[in-house]
Amino acid sequence: MARIGVFTCWCGENIARNVDVQSVAEQAAQLPGVRCSQTHKYMCSDPGQKLIRDTIAAERLDGVVIASCSPHMHLKTFRKAAEHADLNPYLVEMANVREQCSWVHSQRSRATAKAVDLIRVAVAKVRHNRALEPIQVPVTRKVLVVGGGVAGIQAALDIADSGVPVVLVEREPSIGGKMAGLSETFPTLDCSQCILTPRMVEVAQHPNITLHTCSEVEQVEGYVGNFRVTIRKQARYIDVDKCTGCGQCWNACPSKKTPSEFDYGLGKRTAIYTPFPQAVPARPVIDRDACLRLTKGRCGICVKKCQADAIRFDDQDELVSEDIGAIIVATGYQLYEIGKPDGQGRVTGYGEYGYGRYPDVISSLQFERLVSASGPTGGEIRRPSDGAVPKTVVFISCVGSRDNAKGLSYCSKICCMVNAKHTMLYKHKVHDGQAHVFYMDIRAGGKNYDEFVRRAIEQDGAHYHRGRVSKITQEDGRLIVRGVDTLAGEPLTIAADLVVLAAAMRPATGVEDLAQKVNVGYDEFGFLCESHPKLRPVETNAAGVFVCGACHGPKDIPESVTQASAAAAKVLLMFSRDRLYREPEIAHVQESACAGCFACRRSCPYHAIDPAEIRDRQGQLVRRVARVNPGLCMGCGTCVALCVSKSVDLEGFSEEQVYAMVESLR
Amino acid sequence: MNTAASDPANGEFEPKIVAYVCNWCTYLGADLAGTNRLEYPANVRIIRLPCTGRIDFNLIVKAFEIGADAVLVSGCHPGDCHYTSGNYHARRRWMLFRELLATLGIETERVHFTWISAAEGKKFQQLISEITSTTRDLGPYHAYREICETCEV
Numbered sequence: 001m002a003r004i005g006v007f008t009c010w011c012g013e014n015i016a017r018n019v020d021v022q023s024v025a026e027q028a029a030q031l032p033g034v035r036c037s038q039t040h041k042y043m044c045s046d047p048g049q050k051l052i053r054d055t056i057a058a059e060r061l062d063g064v065v066i067a068s069c070s071p072h073m074h075l076k077t078f079r080k081a082a083e084h085a086d087l088n089p090y091l092v093e094m095a096n097v098r099e100q101c102s103w104v105h106s107q108r109s110r111a112t113a114k115a116v117d118l119i120r121v122a123v124a125k126v127r128h129n130r131a132l133e134p135i136q137v138p139v140t141r142k143v144l145v146v147g148g149g150v151a152g153i154q155a156a157l158d159i160a161d162s163g164v165p166v167v168l169v170e171r172e173p174s175i176g177g178k179m180a181g182l183s184e185t186f187p188t189l190d191c192s193q194c195i196l197t198p199r200m201v202e203v204a205q206h207p208n209i210t211l212h213t214c215s216e217v218e219q220v221e222g223y224v225g226n227f228r229v230t231i232r233k234q235a236r237y238i239d240v241d242k243c244t245g246c247g248q249c250w251n252a253c254p255s256k257k258t259p260s261e262f263d264y265g266l267g268k269r270t271a272i273y274t275p276f277p278q279a280v281p282a283r284p285v286i287d288r289d290a291c292l293r294l295t296k297g298r299c300g301i302c303v304k305k306c307q308a309d310a311i312r313f314d315d316q317d318e319l320v321s322e323d324i325g326a327i328i329v330a331t332g333y334q335l336y337e338i339g340k341p342d343g344q345g346r347v348t349g350y351g352e353y354g355y356g357r358y359p360d361v362i363s364s365l366q367f368e369r370l371v372s373a374s375g376p377t378g379g380e381i382r383r384p385s386d387g388a389v390p391k392t393v394v395f396i397s398c399v400g401s402r403d404n405a406k407g408l409s410y411c412s413k414i415c416c417m418v419n420a421k422h423t424m425l426y427k428h429k430v431h432d433g434q435a436h437v438f439y440m441d442i443r444a445g446g447k448n449y450d451e452f453v454r455r456a457i458e459q460d461g462a463h464y465h466r467g468r469v470s471k472i473t474q475e476d477g478r479l480i481v482r483g484v485d486t487l488a489g490e491p492l493t494i495a496a497d498l499v500v501l502a503a504a505m506r507p508a509t510g511v512e513d514l515a516q517k518v519n520v521g522y523d524e525f526g527f528l529c530e531s532h533p534k535l536r537p538v539e540t541n542a543a544g545v546f547v548c549g550a551c552h553g554p555k556d557i558p559e560s561v562t563q564a565s566a567a568a569a570k571v572l573l574m575f576s577r578d579r580l581y582r583e584p585e586i587a588h589v590q591e592s593a594c595a596g597c598f599a600c601r602r603s604c605p606y607h608a609i610d611p612a613e614i615r616d617r618q619g620q621l622v623r624r625v626a627r628v629n630p631g632l633c634m635g636c637g638t639c640v641a642l643c644v645s646k647s648v649d650l651e652g653f654s655e656e657q658v659y660a661m662v663e664s665l666r
Numbered sequence: 667m668n669t670a671a672s673d674p675a676n677g678e679f680e681p682k683i684v685a686y687v688c689n690w691c692t693y694l695g696a697d698l699a700g701t702n703r704l705e706y707p708a709n710v711r712i713i714r715l716p717c718t719g720r721i722d723f724n725l726i727v728k729a730f731e732i733g734a735d736a737v738l739v740s741g742c743h744p745g746d747c748h749y750t751s752g753n754y755h756a757r758r759r760w761m762l763f764r765e766l767l768a769t770l771g772i773e774t775e776r777v778h779f780t781w782i783s784a785a786e787g788k789k790f791q792q793l794i795s796e797i798t799s800t801t802r803d804l805g806p807y808h809a810y811r812e813i814c815e816t817c818e819v
Contacts, residue, residue: 070697071714099700100712104791110708117711521750541750585716603719605750636749637720641759653715659728661713665684666732 009043009068056085067095088131124664132584139225140325149177151549152330158568160208174279183372187452200280223631224544235315237286243310249302267376333550336400336504390497400504415502423462585652586633593647594625600639608632681735681801691742698787707798719752
């Protein structure tokens, strides 16, 4: 390459104030391989770009260096300009003489000299640049959504409505997630199930959605646009096609003592059951650990009762394979485990609150079930111990959240609103009751959120105490809550009938496993990492994998839904063309030199390197070498630095280019 | 040595510093120093690479060979790597390589390894000022060049 054009920008006064642009251009013209050197007041402007295009054509340039601002600012601009002049865009390089020169060096002679050096480096590099074409990857237009809570439902419906097939995988027997168990939602107090269940039914009936419940992602192979996903469907012991969901079986089931997961242990369920009346699919499942037939070989009443002949005690787990183009992870959250026994007779995490020991100390999600019309008490607020209506209820904020001693430094974000909602729901049902809230701060940012908290305090008369609770004990059937009111500056003891702990939000169990399968990072708390907190909030560093909802961080329903729709939009954007176009600046292996040590493979953060077999004409294995998957490689170059035989190289930052850059500074 | 950093007008020793930085954190940190007009000595020549994981440590030796008086390697903070883990590889390599350099007799105080994020323009300014000043105190890296010349003979 020997016909390079250097274009130095004045950037008005920005570069020209501290750099002698004319002198730089003259010196650049003398650099080896430089054909012409020009300047312009504003190189990024239309006339500036025209100068570049015209010069490329007139001088038949085969390489271009723009000395102006940061490549993060305008490299794309100038590469496009080159493309318009029929020069391969990857033959354009930039020298950053503004951010890293004229703006930080006021001594004109030295800034000018450095500018020349920066151009020298860029020219040295561009002499070794190669024309590159974007990598094209075929796309399977089908999406996997993992998790059927409100976020997963929203994402699945958005995508399915646009005509793209969706496979929705849910671990539980029904979709609906945590939201299905809520009573009313803030800040409007509209009934949670009234909003959600029609959406759940829509999922079940949508021609573009394949729903797998009682299912988990077993294995993920492949890469963006071309995943192959294996889903494990747990044995349901029900033929869902024959079953009509009539309910004869679960009404007759004699095994009635299993704590209901959906009611968080406040109610009981049978061994053959649907988690809640509006479950989707509206088909029961048999709990293999509770069913008398499956555990002891006795019973079988459900078989007799079933008129559809739908009970299948010989049902087996089934593995389903799907070809998938993009994956959305929406696995949601669980509550922080309060008062968890550590196996040595002690309790970790707020043992002093007596959760698990005192039946009337419950979590916020359990309180939701107590208030819910479909809950174990039919919507009447009755405490678990004796079924009495509690006259004094204490709500405690930040149980786990913002507590470094418990290892969770973050704010769970929804609890302040949840507490305000709970005091209101309580006061609306128990008019003469007293609601007390212990809080650290009230964080109610959001549309109509602060107004909602004010309403709880001012209209519904909730008592808010700023301070923590140190201990809860039980005396004469009442819970003695000892805390402090830091605004009043005095200790505070309240005799309560019921205590509700707003436990922190944590990512759902098993999310780390899933994250490793789809190659997405997670933080110290297990929340999945987005690609960029502001500009790429639903993408991840694994191409083709997106996140939404509370698996990514604490979120309320509106935020989860917003993020789910955003993820859906990103997937649809990806599917808007038949092929994916990726940056060609990726690694490649010179297979003839590769010794097959696979150090590169172990170091690759994207699992983009696979072993390939080289065989002779007779089909005999000659040797195994590393091969880069262009659909996965992101171009970090870690493999290049590790390769002992120097048989891996990185387009755009090749050994030749980088060494030439350093050499130019000699 | 015909490049400008070591060719001062005032006759004083001007160290030549080669900086290998990653594209996503330190390069943007340097850009931010510019945007905030944070002045620092003009002795550093940045070579932009996608990731510190890309830096083969032969490049450090190469920098000394072409006459650098100090070398800087800087990338994203641990946990912040754009490519998830390239900086961890760089860090591991650096831990091993530093000892090797010391064994070979290379003055390891001339090799600097740091993390600078895209938000740390101020830190970039301070770091470059500091490295320039310490390298100025150390003086030109004659010892290495003499070895190079001997080898060439």
